[in-house]
Amino acid sequence: MSVIPADSASLPAAQGAPATKVRGYWGSVWNRLRYDYVTLFCLGLIIVIILLAVFAPWLSPMDPEKSSMANRLRPIGYKKYLLGTDEQGRDMVSRLLWGGRVSLMMGILPVVFATLVGGMFGVVAGYYGGKVNMVIMRTMDIFFAFPSVLLAVAIAGSLGGGIGNQMLTLTVVLIPPICRVAETATSQVRALDFVDAARASGASTISILFSHVLINVLSPVLVYSSTLVSISIILASGLSFLGLGVSPPTADWGLMLSTLRQSIYVQPIVTALPGIAILITSIAFNLVSDGLRQAMDVKA
Amino acid sequence: MNQIQTPDLTLAEPARAKAAPFVKVRDLKVKFVSREATVQAVNGVSFDLARGEVLCVIGESGSGKSVMMRSLLRLHPKKRSVIEGSMLVGDNEITTVSDKKMTELRGSTISMIFQEPMTALDPLYTIGDQIAETVMRHQKVDRDAGMKRALELLELVRVPSPERRLKAYPHELSGGLRQRAMIAVALSCNPSLLLADEPTTALDASVQIQVLVLLRKLQRELGMSMIFVTHDLGVAAQIADKVAVMYAGRMIEYGEARDVLVNPQHPYTKAMLASTVKDQHKGEALEAIAGTPPDLRALPPGCSFAPRCKFAVDACRAAMPEPVSDARGHYARCIGVESTGGALRFAAPKPELALAG
Amino acid sequence: MTLVTETAIDAAADPRDRGGPAQPMLIVENIKKYFPIRAGLLNRKVAEVKAVDDISFYVMKGETLGIVGESGCGKSTLARLLMYLIERDEGNLVLDGDLVGEKSGVPIDALRRSLQMVFQDSYSSLNPRLPIEQSIAYGPKVQGIKPKKAKEQAQDLLGKVGLRPNLFSQRYPHELSGGQKQRVNIARALALDPRLLILDEAVSALDKSVEAQVLNLLSELKEQLNLTYIFISHDLHVVQYISDRVLVMYLGQVVEIGPVDKLYSNPKHPYTQALLACRLSMDPDERVDAAPLAGDPPNPVNPPSGCRFHTRCPHAEDICMAKAPALGDVLKATPDQHLAACHMAQAGSGHSKAPATLAELFNI
Structure with a gap:
């Protein structure tokens, strides 16, 4: 043992029982999340919604695409139609379950792709700075010049409809904002002394990016991306609503809203159902990302 | 232990005879409550401040000095902080005045300057x-x-x-x-009361001294009372009339600047002065205070400095000692300090004697 | 070439030593760094910040060289130049007799193993997402040491800086x-077994009682590990305590350099004199009534002509505005020589307070 008067070693009594248990970063995030009941509730809600969508083929009581001319626009609770029927007499429960599959996929997958691509560009731009940054970020600015809905409509319009194209459209629309967040976070981390300390130890750029930069950029980017899920769902619904996304008769919340809107005076509540589904899902995602942001914000 | 007297703060303050103190803080306690822990930042602070007087509060980070001062402006988030005790500024009881009145007081009667002007x-x-x-x-x-x-x-x-x-x-x-x-x-x-939270810490020494000279001049010209928080004993020596030393949310020594800085009695004040780098011989180890300040989430019973104090005996860990005061109002909270012949005197407490008491 | 795995066993015969005891650990020759300020549509260079303007000095083996100066004087830029964290415009580094970065000399990678830095801000100097043991072990791993070995070394270093590994390594x-963070910072800098440590305001952000702990630790480590220090600080008390020699910087230039006792007891440059006068006494009876130095340090973008200090100097005369005083050849001077870049210190400079030249003395 050295003779240096140490913060701890000379004082076992004061240090014997640290007031907080030593936990890792994710441990402390979970510990904060654990008491955030709103976030936990919304997280549960999202899990339920995802499970419902995943198990739609087994859960839905009827074929979502089977129409019945006799039972058009029935109210909620009409006979075996728990939530009524749409303008072609299709069961709303089944259509909402099946539509959730498409809508959730449209909400989550483009965000995942955009986070990977946009995050990578952002980290590179933020770390290297200078000309590299200028080329990447000015390119992103071009996309930023258009309102996101307009951009989505323009891209989807030129690519044509279909699930694949819709997903591509959403990914392209979501890349610039994620890239910008990643770039800001990276350039902030880049300026911190521990990056210089790593450089001073002779580490290569790749090593520094992976060992020091990414883990610090991850949480702001993840939190931001999670807020985009709801935006992506709404954008996707919007595209379907305009006829630029999924084509009928496939069930999709946006498309359902679009086709049901003519019947708004006949069955207002049934008409509102897909909108309510979009609303609940996007609010749940937003609140979860809000809770995540608070839980991941480690200062002191 | 019956030689330890409880000082009568109202008598100990010489200014009391002339006029009522402008700032009167009694048994101030500030706690920050969160799900994970309760941080006891200030644990019973009492002091008086006359008009036109400068009180310097010295302490390390986490001693509660800034928290104490900020509570005079009620700057802590209401939801997460609990303030107990009484704080009288002029005729206003800060703990109970309405929010509207508080807004009025801020900036007019009580004003504050910060460490980082950019913020x-x-x-x-x-x-x-x-x-x-x-x-x-x-x-x-x-x-x-x-x-x-x-x-x-x-x-x-x-x-x-x-x-x-x-x-x-x-x-x-x-x-x-x-x-x-x-x-x-x-x-x-x-303002009648200026609160200063380490306003010179971020400045270069040459600029720091300019600002200190200016603040002292202004304070005198305008007759303001001032509470000045700093961790730098040199800054305190430049500007203070009274000095209070805080440790773990308590004032452990208080008195005229000269008494506290030149003739300190509490072992912590002594150790802090001794550990400050100043003309020590090269090659000679500095008299550092071992250990770290206590965790405010789990304060030990008794004297908070006991775990780091080289004179500590069992009695120190039993209860926080009451202040021992001399005729000039200089007081220290340590069982080793006695008031004899009008001045405080520290003698290392003997373990067996202290146990008997 | 030194291997990182080697450790100093005997201070007297350090196996890493190449040039012998008389060879300075590090020689800095005329190093210069101007930062361009760009503005306007075409991003044209409109001005330059002369952050480090032609600085030369050397550090002997086992010595502590203190560098003092106000904020903006270029101390931190200098530290980063020495660490090769920023590119220098001009100048050379000579590490134990070998030129750094040239074909025949020491590669930068080897410099990095010999030269390490302890940063000021303990908040940003450690990766918040890594347990401290990993922060310390990172450097050695990068240099090719097996993860398990690097981990053991890190635990060992934690013990050396006074943090019990079993309690702290996973924090x-x-x-x-x-x-404690500053101790970890020191441990990380030591992980590559360096010979020279650059301490950039390493204790400035600490409370006084902790500052004393860390200074004691630094003194002991220096003994144990046969280290050389460059200690950068704005605190003149601390620099006096820890340094053998002191270098005073003003606006990117060296204005005075000399052994600590000579420089503190007999400062020759008015700037050093003023800095020393700015130290605060801890006795309330010794209050200062007028600030020794007026104004803030000037902007390094357009430094004043002649002697850069003349705008704040109480002794400034015409010669000071016209001509920059020379410091003398720092690299040829012996370690106990005391040099100042001031006309008042140089005979025959034309300043009324300059010492008389021989010719004047004898009235020739």
Whole structure:
């Protein structure tokens, strides 16, 4: 043992029982999340919604695409139609379950792709700075010049409809904002002394990016991306609503809203159902990302 | 232990005889409550401050000095903080006045200057605008009168070429000028009490001394009371009339600046003075205080300094000692300190004796 | 070439030593760094910040060289130049007799193993997402040491800086106090077994009692590990305590350099004199009534002509505005020589307070 008067070693009594248990970063995030009941509730809600969508083929009581001319626009609770029927007499429960599959996929997958691509560009731009940054970020600015809905409509319009194209459209629309967040976070981390300390130890750029930069950029980017899920769902619904996304008769919340809107005076509540589904899902995602942001914000 | 007297604070304060103290804090406790822990930042602070007097509060980070001062302006988030005790500024009981009254007090009766002027000044407005705005809000005058007052104030804080600086934005000023501009904002409505939270810590030594000389001059000219928080004993020596040393949310020594800084009695004050680097011989180890300040989430019973104190005996860990005071109002909270012949004297407590008491 | 795995066993015969005891550990020759300020549509260079303007000095083996100066004087830029963290415009580094970065000399990678830095801000100097043990072990791993070995070394170093490994190695920076973080910083700098440590305001952000702990630790480590220090600080008390020699910087230039006792007892440059006068006494009876130095340090973008200090100097004369005083050849001077870049210190400079030249003395 050295003779240096140490913060701890000379004082076992004061240090014997640290007031907080030593936990890792994710441990402390979970510990904060654990008491955030709103976030936990919304997280549960999202899990339920995802499970419902995943198990739609087994859960839905009827074929979502089977129409019945006799039972058009029935109210909620009409006979075996728990939530009524749409303008072609299709069961709303089944259509909402099946539509959730498409809508959730449209909400989550483009965000995942955009986070990977946009995050990578952002980290590179933020770390290297200078000309590299200028080329990447000015390119992103071009996309930023258009309102996101307009951009989505323009891209989807030129690519044509279909699930694949819709997903591509959403990914392209979501890349610039994620890239910008990643770039800001990276350039902030880049300026911190521990990056210089790593450089001073002779580490290569790749090593520094992976060992020091990414883990610090991850949480702001993840939190931001999670807020985009709801935006992506709404954008996707919007595209379907305009006829630029999924084509009928496939069930999709946006498309359902679009086709049901003519019947708004006949069955207002049934008409509102897909909108309510979009609303609940996007609010749940937003609140979860809000809770995540608070839980991941480690200062002191 | 019956030689340990409880000081009568009202008697100990010589200013008491002349006039009632301007600031009267009694048994102030501040706790921050969160799901994970309760942080006991201030644990029973009492002091009086006369008009025109400067109290320097010295302490390390986490000693509760800033928290104590900020509670005088009620700056802590209501939801997460619990304030107990009483704080009287003039006739206003800070713990109970209405929010509206508090807003009125802030900036007019009580004003504050901060360590980092960039966070206290608004980057989007010129210095002149910011001072004029404060004046207009509190004194209900028009913009021209506000600007005139702003110019006066910049002259008061000795900003060179003040007309030009009125139109300057905070980022266009150097660190020293920014600090002066912030002092001007704080003084704009003639506060009776100026709170200063380490206002010179971020400055270079040459600029720090300029600001200290200026603050002392202004304080005297304007007859303000001032509470000045710092961790630097040298700064305290420059500006203080009274010095209070805080440790783990308590004032463990208090008195005239000369008494505390030249003739310290509490082992912590002594150790802090001894560990400050100043003319020690090279090659000679510094007398560092071992260990770290206590965790405010789990304070040990008894004297909070006991775990780091080389004189600590069992009695120290049993209960927090009451202050022992001399005739001049100098007091220390340590069982080793006695008041004899009108002055405090520290003698290392003997373990067996202390146990018997 | 030195291997990182080697450790100093005997201070007298350090196996890493190449040039012998008389060879300075590090020689800095005329190093220069101007930062361009760009503005306008075409991003044209409109001005330059002369952050480090032609600085030369050397550090002997086992010595502590203190560097003092106000904020903006270029101290930190100098530290980063020495660490090769920023590119220098001009100048050379000579490490134990070998030119750094040239074909025949020491590669930068080897410089990095010999030269390490302890940063000021203990908040940003440690990766908040890594347990401190990993922060310390990172450097050696990068240099090719097996992870398991690097981990053992890190634990060993934690013990050396006074943090019990079993209690601290898995902690994250936010779970440490300021003093503990600074100890980790020191451990990380030591992980590559350097010979020269650059300490950039390493104790400035600490509380006084903790500052004393860390200074004691630095003194002991220096003995144990046969280290050489460059200690950068604005605190003149601390620099006096820890340094053998002191270098005073003003606006990117060296204005005075000399052994600590000579420089503190007999400062020759008015700037050094003023800095020393700015030290605060801890006795309330010794209050200062007028600030020794007026104004803030000037902007390094357009430094004043002649002697850069003349705008704040009480002794400034015409010669000071016209002509920059020379410091003398620092690299040829012996370690106990005391040099100042001031006309008042140089005979025949034309300043009324300059010492008389021989010719004047004898009235020839």
